[in-house]
Structures are given as structure tokens and as C-alpha cells.
Amino acid sequence: MSQPEPNLTVVIPVHNAAPHLGACVESLLAQSYTDFELILVENGSSDDSRERCARYAAEHPGRIRTLTLDEASVSAARNAGIDNARGRFITFMDADDWAEKEFLAEFFRDPAPGPGTIVMQGILLDFSEAEPPGPNEAFFSYDDGALAIGDDPSAAVGQRFLQDGCSVCKLYHTETLRRLGIRFIEHLCSREDHLFFFTCISRMQSVVWRSGLYMHYMRRGRNTLSTRPMPACELVEAAERLDRFIPQLAERFGITDKAYLFALRQNLVRDTLLRAANNIRFGDRRSVLGAIAARPELFGAETYTPRWHPLLKRPLLDRILKGRECHTLLYLRIALRRSSLRLRGRFNA
Template identity: 30%
Template sequence: MPRFSVIVPAYLVQAYLHACLDSVLGQSYTDLELIAVDDASPDACGEILDSYAARDPRVTVVHLPQNVGLGEARNAGLERASGDYVVFLDSDDTLTPGSLAAIADRVKDTGGPDVLIYDYARAHWDGSLVRNQHAQMLNESGPQPFALADRPSLMRLLMVVWNKAYRREFLADSGLTFHPGYYEDTAWTYPALMAADSVATLDRVCVHYRQRRQGNILSTVSTRHFDVFDQYDRVFAFLDAHPELNDQWRRVLFRRMIDHFCTIFTTRGRLPRGSRAAFLRRARSHYARYRTPGGPVRTPTRLRHGLVRLGAHRVYLVITGTRRVRVRALRHVRRAAHAARGAALQAHYLIQCRLPVKDDLAVFSAYWNRGYSCSPAAIESMVRDLVPSIRTAWIARPAHTHTVPTGTRRLTPGTFSYWTALARAKYLVNNVNFDRRLRKRPGQVLLQTHHGTPLKKMGLDLQEHPAAGGGMDFATLLTNVDKWDYSLSANRHSTLTWERVYPAGYTTLEYGNPRNDIFARATEADRDRTRELLGLASDATVILYAPTHRDYQRTQTPHLDLARLARHLGPSYVFLSRAHYLSTTAPYATDPHPRVIDVSDHHTVEELCLASDALVTDYSSLMFDYAALDRPIVLLTDDRMAYEAARGTYFDIRSFAPGPVAQSQDELLDILATGHWNGSRSARLRTAFRARFCPYDDGHATERVVRRVFLGEPSEPPAPRPVPSDLRHDTTDEVRPGRPLSLEP
């Protein structure tokens, strides 16, 4: 008897079926049976299912003699299910990696509930993923499992069958079956939740709900949308058969029913032309039949319900049409106001540019105004200490202003004070470029700090890599580079790279990386303080996972199953997951694990480095900074060929790695489990790497920069540490082909 029976009905989904089946059969949790039902599909679905069954004994295929619809196809699969729990999956959707393992763990932890509800994300055709807007209802706090009456808000979730795992014995005892017609999930899900003695939640995205451009049943214009009335008749018939549930749920179901009717009535692309009046008449009949007064109702909802009660479809259409016109008018007004404000801001900026430059003002920013961080933050802090006569200001978006110290003026991008500061400040410091509309004035000094040692191709070198630089305006790039007065470099490799890919007349300051000064000054107390802030035990082995951005991927999906590593390595290991700053979503935000902590919103990565015992990364420049800590670094390069083809690298990192290199997740697990990550060979690799790329990380890089740029004092870096003679060549465990290093020590 398998733990899970996964039921997948298939009809006219041949283009999506492989992905669906692979997402099930490729789960790390393998104790399952897959029951695939061919609903007499006229395309290749049946053949695809048979091919999977031929090569995987866990697959059972049921071929129906005629098309019966989604509900009856699920019934056919349910009759053959033998697992402890039943999971339904639509054939154009997919299970997320590790979801069955997470569901199995949660079922065990909550004592085997009748129903376990998990989350989903809408997968749009453009690759974007949008998590369920009511995800907060699936929090795992409080007693688990629980009765539905203890958390009635769960009835507000989308009533679908595929975001739940059902105990099969519970389904058999309750006699639940699917009914024919559209909206078949309605007549199943409500009764299932109300009949369940125990319910539990899993705060994890386990299903990617594909949003098809065409072919979605609910987006099809058809009179079959009238089936929703029959489905609600069945829901209320279930209530009538269980009078003990009436007082608790009848009022809730009545409101949900009327809201559902309103959604169908107002959504374009569902009801055929000329059928709206008939639909609202049916809705009015159901309103009268099942009306259950009581409970607070918001004014807009009360208006909609009143129109349904009266069957006033023309009034309803007029009101909704008026609302659409109002929304469009407001949109045009906002656009006009935005354009007018932009013109006023630029006029203001030009006026400010005619006023004298303020020698006592310095403006800082980092990562396109994402908050107080990186080398500009270290320099800003040192300016306040060494040059108190200079007033500092930091540009940050509203969401990041809380990261700016109280002694520093905060500037919001796109405001009048922002443009005033850019026009009047003598010193401008950034680790990326300022707004392209900035006019560098005589007397202004612009310091470009960059944000890491380059492994991946940068600047003009991206002209040969359209996957990464295809949308870049290189002429504008060079115009911005011409504004630089100083370019900060951490090592000789960076100097040679920056001067070639950003050719201009600036002065290079090969002084080290200011943001790494903290590593030379930090104490155990600093480490413990960050660990306490993150809720980490002082004796835990903390591994920071910080992958870089993939230019060849629109959606930055996780490359590493951290939950799997955490389970295999045991309770003493904790993983900190840090998404790249260009990622719109944290990679593990939808895949929580108690020992996998998402730290993507932590504003300084340096604190995370101090809190950790080791770094796992891929091609991220963070490895060059982390090496200054002299702590273990492990690389995962499972997609090296794709990454190098899309972005390009300046050298084969495997030929001069800062630590062990894994070519797969299994190799990484072996490196961590055996202790190879913290062995003597790892230390030798790291020593050579530090000597080459961290020659000036002595804790005084920031001071050197401030004395040179802000005080005009000559400041020379210390002599770089030489690379030990026995570590000048390839030091990996095996010789691999790669470009020879030409990096001056």
C-alpha cells in the first residue's frame, strides 16, 4: 500500500502532460502510485500515458471508453486508489519539487488529519509565479490538526480539489464522489471540509497552477457555466442531510454562493451573449431558495447581493460598466499627472544645476536604491567619522529607508529633494550607475565602487553575450562611465577587467573592498549577535547559500533542494537562503523548512557571512568577499555549460576554486556529509584563492578611499600578499580542461 495515490485525469492536454507526469514521478518522495485517467482524449494523451506506464511500474493508466468529464474521470481514478492519502492533480498543472516529501512530513507531524490543505502559485505563460493571495491563512501556528470550525476563514480559499491531500479511509466513510458538469470541485470541496473531523495546513507551495492563455474550461464561453447552480444544489443537499452542520455553515455557504454567481456573471468570456438575464434569473431563484440572513456584509457586497436578489441584470451591468469606465478614466488622469510631474522635476533639476555645488554634501546609493549596503555604506559611515564637516545623504526607495542610519539624510528617488541633491552635491558615490539623466557638473566627484570581483562577463564584454546583454544600451553605458572620476578595485584582476570593459578617463583606486573591512574587525560577539537576531543556536553549523542570477532563465527557480540537504545532514545544520538582488522572489519563500531560513530581505549580506560557518554558491562574486573570512567555500556548478554560454566567465572557476567543487546536488551532499568542505585540502585551496583575490583586505580599505577622495590625502594600499609558490597552479582534485589563468597576483 503506497503512501500516496496521485490521480491525474487527462483530456486534450498533450502539450502539458509530460511536465505534469514528470513532476510527480520525479519527486524525491517515491512511495506513491500515479493513477492516470485517459478521458477518451482525441489527442495523444492516451499514448503518452501508456509510454510512462511501460517504463515506470508506479503508473496505472485507465482508458475510459467515452469522454465523461473531469469529475467522472476523477471518480474512475479514485476507484483504483490504494494509497493512505489521495492527491488530485490536473494534467496541465505540476507538483513542485519536494512537495510530496513535505506533505508526508506534515501529515506525520499532525497525526494523520482527514484533510491537509497546502498552497499553490499561479504559473503564468510569461514564466511568472504568483502565490495564492490568501496564503497567510495556511500558517502552521496554533493547534494542529484542528476542526474547521476553529478556523472558518479557510472557507474563503479557492474551492479546488487539487490543493489538498485526503485520507482515503475518510473519503470512503464519507461517500464523497464527484458530479458531472462544470464547477465540479464546488460540490466536492465544501462537503469534504465540513465532513472532516480533523484538518491541517501546510504553508508551502506544492502546486503550480498553470494559467493557460486558451483552452481553460472556465475561460470558455458556454452555457455550461449554468452548471454552477446544480453544484450548489448538491452542496445544500449535503447540508440538509447533515443538520448538525447547518447552524455553523449555512450562512457562510450562502454568501460564498452569491459571490460565486456574481463572479461568473461579471467575468468576460464565460456567459454567451444574450444569456446574462437568464443566468441572473437562476441566481435570483437560488437566492430565494437558500437565503440565510445574518452576519456582517460590506457595502459593495451588500449591493451585489441586493441586485442578485432582485434579478436586476441590466442595473448590474450598468453599475459594473460605469465602474470600468471610471477605472479607465482614473488611469488616464494618473498617467497625465505623472507626465506633468516628471516634466516639473526635470525643470527643477536644470534650475538647481545652475546653482553652486555644495562642497559639504555627499550623496550615496547602492544596488539601484535598494537600501544602505555594500561599499557605499562602509564609505558613508567612515565619512561621518573622518570628515564630520561633510553632510551625507542616502538614496533609498521607501521600502528600504528603514536601513539608512538616523544620522544620514534620506532621499526618495524621483522627488524634488532627490534631484536637488544630485545637482548640488560635490560627492556622488554608488556601486552601480546613477540615473542616466544625471548631468555631471564641473566640481562634482563621482566614485564608482562596483559590487564585487568579476567572474562573469561585464560591461562591453556583454556585446558578445546577447542572452545577458541583449537589452543593454552600450552607448548609454559608456556615457555613464564617462562621468566616473574614480573606479574602486579590490584586486589586480578587477583593475584589469574594469579598465578594459569600462574604458574612460577615470582614476583606478586599487585599494581593496571597503565592504569587507568588517571581516577584519569582527569579533565572536558580532557573530553571536547576528545569530541571535536570526534565531540561530550558537552551536549550529550554519551554511549560507547564495546563488547568482541566471541570465538564461526568466524565472529564477532554485537550483538546490535545501530541504533535502537539511534532512540528510541532521538537526545540527541550518541553511540561510539568500536570493540574488535581481530576483523578484526569494527562491525558498514558497518551500519553507524549519532549518532553511530565507534571509533574502536581510539588508547586509556581510552580517550573514559573519553568522555563517561556510558558504555554498555557484558563480556569485560573493565567494571573493567570503574568502576574506578564511571560512570554507563550496561551489555547485551543475549548470556550468549553460551559464557560461549565456553569460560567459573570465576564467574557469573549477581551475582555481576557493574550495571543493560539486558538479551535482548529490556530490554537494557528499562533500557536506563527509566533512570534505572543512578539510585540509579545502583550506589549501582557500589560501591560494585569498592570496590572489583578497590582497588588500586588511580592514583599512574604507579609510584609504575616504582619505584619498574626500580629504585629498595620498593613500597607498599595502603590498599584496604573494601567492605561495606551491599553489600557483591548478589545485583542484582532478585536472580539468579550462582557460589558463592570466590574473596578476
């Protein structure tokens, strides 16, 4: 006899996650909300993650399913989850995090979610396994509330929800994602989750915020997005896509607070371009430095001094950025700084 369709699908990409997968899955099996299925999408692991996923599926038939991909792409894994989800709603989780027992139930409190709504809840940074360990702190947190198209935009500014592009702690209507063709961009190495969220929020009619803080986003070691090498050209593409989205979302939600929108651009666009600069290669110099030069308002002198060199003052920076023939000079400046940091063990590339 076929299993009834669950109300919710939880999708977890699994790539070399064997040490932490157990705590993640067990935290979901202990949830107070039980009308859900769990899809583990194993993608290109070199450890025994695939075997662990198969074992969980065998131990919990009807609750846990597994998918297997050959490519090591978190976006491809999430897209496979969207394609195969049986639940009316869908949410995503990372394989090295864990959730308190009220996490899933928090999504379904009143007001109940609908097809045109995104539900968001907060994220707790958990430093219990960091080097060194430290106290937990809120990454994002929200007051209970809701915002529909045409409402007073002050709630959007006050909640600062557009900064939260994490793939986790958001609830979407599965069939709406499929009908609108909303997907994670698989070739991007960074900000693909934020672009997915921006695409969703640009097509939905409302957002609901929950005050719960039940997701533990684990911070372990020192290998973070800011230190891992990434293709600079992909970071530039992500930054430019984000920069095109921000005015569209401001218009959609009636946000006119210029200080807020500028801070949002600095937080997303400038920081992504600085990451591209940190990962620059000679062949990328025109695209990276051209994208920076096109947005001089985001790059004050404090961005470069003393991070690069105290002699690199803003007038000199302006001249370098305005002259395309000078991009090689600035590239060499960045490359020299990166080499110096690598020798001192502060840059992992």
C-alpha cells in the first residue's frame, strides 16, 4: 500500500558529512512535528556518507529516502530535492547542523503558510565545536510578524530579512517552486542560496516571520567561505546578479530607505566583490576590477586602508580603477598582498 503524501519535505545535501550526519538526522527524527519526509541527497562523497544514508533509509522506510548524484554540487542536490519532493511544502537543511525538537513545528504555527508565502525563522550560530569553543549567538532572529505586497514597508526594514539569504530555516510551497521554475544556480560557487531566496521573494505575495531560534548552524574549524579559494569570475557574476535584484525588491516591497538599501548593497555586493578580489587571477582582472570600478560608491577608502597598504589612498585608487590599462597594476597589488598573507599562514589558497 502506498504511503500518504507528507505535508513537508526536508532536503539535506550530503557531501563528505559522515562525522556529523548522525546528529543531524537524529535531531529531525526527534521533532515534535512528524508529518514530514526526509530526503538525503548524497552527492559525490569520498567517505562513507552514501552507506550511512542508505542505512538510515533502510531503518526508517516511509520517513527517509535517499538520492544519489555523482557530482559534488550542493545546488544540484537541492534541485534534485525539489524535483523529487512529495511534501506540499519544502525546506532545506545542512548535513553538519542540527535542530531542536520544535524547529519544524515552528513553521506551521498560525498564520498558516500558503502557496504564495515564504516562512522564515532565525538561525543560531553554535560555537560549541569551534576552535576555540565560544558562546552561541543569533545569526538571524525575527519577531513574529508578516508582510504582504502593498503593506507598510517599515516591517521589511525593521526585520532586515533581505540580508538573510541562507538556504536553511525557510519554508516554501513545493508546487509553486516547480510551477515558476525556481532553481538554485548550479554553476555558482557562492551566493547561490541568496539568489534563490531573492528569486523566490520576488515572485511570492507575502513573507511570514517566526520568532523561534531552533536551528543550530555549527561553526567548526577555520575553513570558511571567506578563506576557501573560489573562482573570481563566478563571484563577480553572483555580485552583479544580486545588485540587479536589490532595486527590484525595493520596488516590490515599497522600500525607500536609502541608508538601508545602501547597507544591503555593501553587505552583499561589495563583500562578494572583495571576495572576488581576494581570489583574483591574471585572466580575471578585467572582469573583477571592472565590476569594482562600476560601483565606486560601495568602495570607500576604508575598504583598502590599511587592508592593502597605507600608501594606496583613495585618489590613487580612483585613478587605477578608471584606467582599464591600469587593471594589471591593481591585480599585481592584490596578488602581492595575497602572497604575503599566504606566507604568514593567513590566507588559504
